[in-house]
Amino acid sequence: MLDFDKLDKAIHEKGRLAIMTLLATRVRWSFQDLKTELSMSDGNLVTHLRTLHKLGLVAQTKEVKKRPQTSYALTGKGRTAFKEYLRVLEQIVKAGKG
Amino acid sequence: MQTIPTQRAEEDLRVIRTLMERATIYRAISAPTALFGGCLALVLAGIIQVREHRWAALAPEVVRHISTRGFAALWLGALVIVLAVNTWYVHREASRDGRPLISPAMKLALRAILPCLAFPAAITIWFFYDGYEFDNELLLVRAWIGFYGLALIATQHFAPRSLVFLGWAFLLTAVLMTIGSRQLEYYSTPLVPNAAMGATFGLYHLIYAACVWRSPTTPLE
Numbered sequence: 391m392l393d394f395d396k397l398d399k400a401i402h403e404k405g406r407l408a409i410m411t412l413l414a415t416r417v418r419w420s421f422q423d424l425k426t427e428l429s430m431s432d433g434n435l436v437t438h439l440r441t442l443h444k445l446g447l448v449a450q451t452k453e454v455k456k457r458p459q460t461s462y463a464l465t466g467k468g469r470t471a472f473k474e475y476l477r478v479l480e481q482i483v484k485a486g487k488g
Numbered sequence: 489m490q491t492i493p494t495q496r497a498e499e500d501l502r503v504i505r506t507l508m509e510r511a512t513i514y515r516a517i518s519a520p521t522a523l524f525g526g527c528l529a530l531v532l533a534g535i536i537q538v539r540e541h542r543w544a545a546l547a548p549e550v551v552r553h554i555s556t557r558g559f560a561a562l563w564l565g566a567l568v569i570v571l572a573v574n575t576w577y578v579h580r581e582a583s584r585d586g587r588p589l590i591s592p593a594m595k596l597a598l599r600a601i602l603p604c605l606a607f608p609a610a611i612t613i614w615f616f617y618d619g620y621e622f623d624n625e626l627l628l629v630r631a632w633i634g635f636y637g638l639a640l641i642a643t644q645h646f647a648p649r650s651l652v653f654l655g656w657a658f659l660l661t662a663v664l665m666t667i668g669s670r671q672l673e674y675y676s677t678p679l680v681p682n683a684a685m686g687a688t689f690g691l692y693h694l695i696y697a698a699c700v701w702r703s704p705t706t707p708l709e
Contacts, residue, residue, distance in 0.1 A: 411504045415511040427511060476504070479497045486494025 400445050401475045405430065406438045410464070410472050413448065418463040447471055512646045514593040516601065517654075517693075519701045520577055525570040526693030532566050533686025540679055556620040559678045560612065560628060563685060597643055604639035608632050626665075626672060629681040633688050634662030654696045661688055 401410050408428050412419060419427075425435055439462060442448040447468030451461050464472065517525075536554060543553035554562075582589050611631045615624060640647070640655025665672060665684060672680050 407500065407504070408507060411507045412511050415508050416513060476501075479501050482497040483494055483501065486497070 397478050398471050398475050400441065400447065401471060403438075405434065406442060407475075409435075409438055409442065409462075410447070410468065410475075413462060413464045414469065414472055418451070418461045420459055420461045422459075424462065442468070509596070509646070512593050512596065513648055514597050514643070514646050515648055515651060515700070516597045516640070516643050517651060517696070518574070518577060518581075519697045521570065521574040522693040522697035522700075524573050525566075526690050526697060528566050528570060529690035529693065530686055532562060533682050533690055536562065536682045537679065537686075540682075554678060556623055556625055556678070557616060559625055559682070560615055560620070563632075564612070566689075593646070596646060600642040600645075601639040604635055604642050608635040625678050625681040626669070629684050630662050630665050633658050633665070633684065636689075637662060648700070650696060650700050654692060657692050658688055661692075 401407055405428075409424065412424060412427060421435070421439075424430075424439075425432065428435065430438075439448060439450070443450055446465055449463050449465045449468075451463070453459050453461065536559070540553055547553070578594075579589050581587075582591065608631045611619070611628060615628050619628065637655045637658025637660075640651055641659065642655075644652045644655075661684070
């Protein structure tokens with residue numbers, strides 16, 4: 391087993407891990423789409439996104455089309471952190487099997 | 489020192505994979521490829537149509553001037569050109585974004601599309617061996633159009649809706665062409681199959697390209 395400290399704790403939380411995973415799949419996600427896909431409450435989603443934004447892992451864009459819309463995307467730092475998180479998880483699995 | 493059990497790590501990876509597959513949007517046909525393919529198909533259909541008309545005027549006693557295998561070969565040639573251009577385009581985009589050419593999303597798309605292309609591929613092989621003797625372009629073209637539509641519809645779990653609509657347009661065209669076979673066969677070949685190819689692979693792709701030109705999606709890394 392590997393050291394748990396190697397895992398990024400900001401990402402390791404279940405809700406934030408799901409958010410980071412979705413953000414890794416597309417250029418950007420609207421708040422509504424994230425909410426629908428993850429079945430999270432507004433408050434819960436906002437809190438997680440705020441945490442990720444403060445850490446510089448997620449960028450936030452506000453647009454006003456017909457109505458105000460906020461969309462989210464992974465930053466370069468966020469993408470690197472997510473890849474590193476996956477790498478550590480894979481190492482843990484390999485070490486467990488080996 | 490805290491540790492994380494292997495089982496938990498495996499479970500996390502499984503959740504990540506499931507979420508990614510569910511959320512991935514992959515546009516199997518990019519707008520530039522559709523534009524290029526559409527233009528090429530229209531130009532080819534136009535050339536065949538004009539050539540047939542011209543020869544019909546010069547030698548009206550000859551029913552057809554382009555051979556059945558020649559007709560199929562021309563359209564397969566167009567397919568090869570479009571595939572080459574698409575590969576170049578995907579490679580360029582992948583290099584720019586630092587992604588592998590064959591991304592996980594592309595593999596997902598290929599797994600959905602390829603089974604639908606097995607039957608039209610078999611029909612094409614049969615056509616070159618035997619089928620051409622019966623002037624069967626209409627059958628060949630219906631198989632190409634219909635199964636191409638099915639292949640696009642098969643990507644519906646991760647494709648944008650526009651691509652699924654395009655698939656339905658192809659499939660319904662093939663269905664209508666099959667229902668109206670007797671009427672279509674009344675007209676001389678290869679003009680009807682050629683017009684069908686121009687309308688579907690040409691016009692439909694151009695309409696699709698115009699609709700999705702400004703809606704890019706990034707494949708999964």
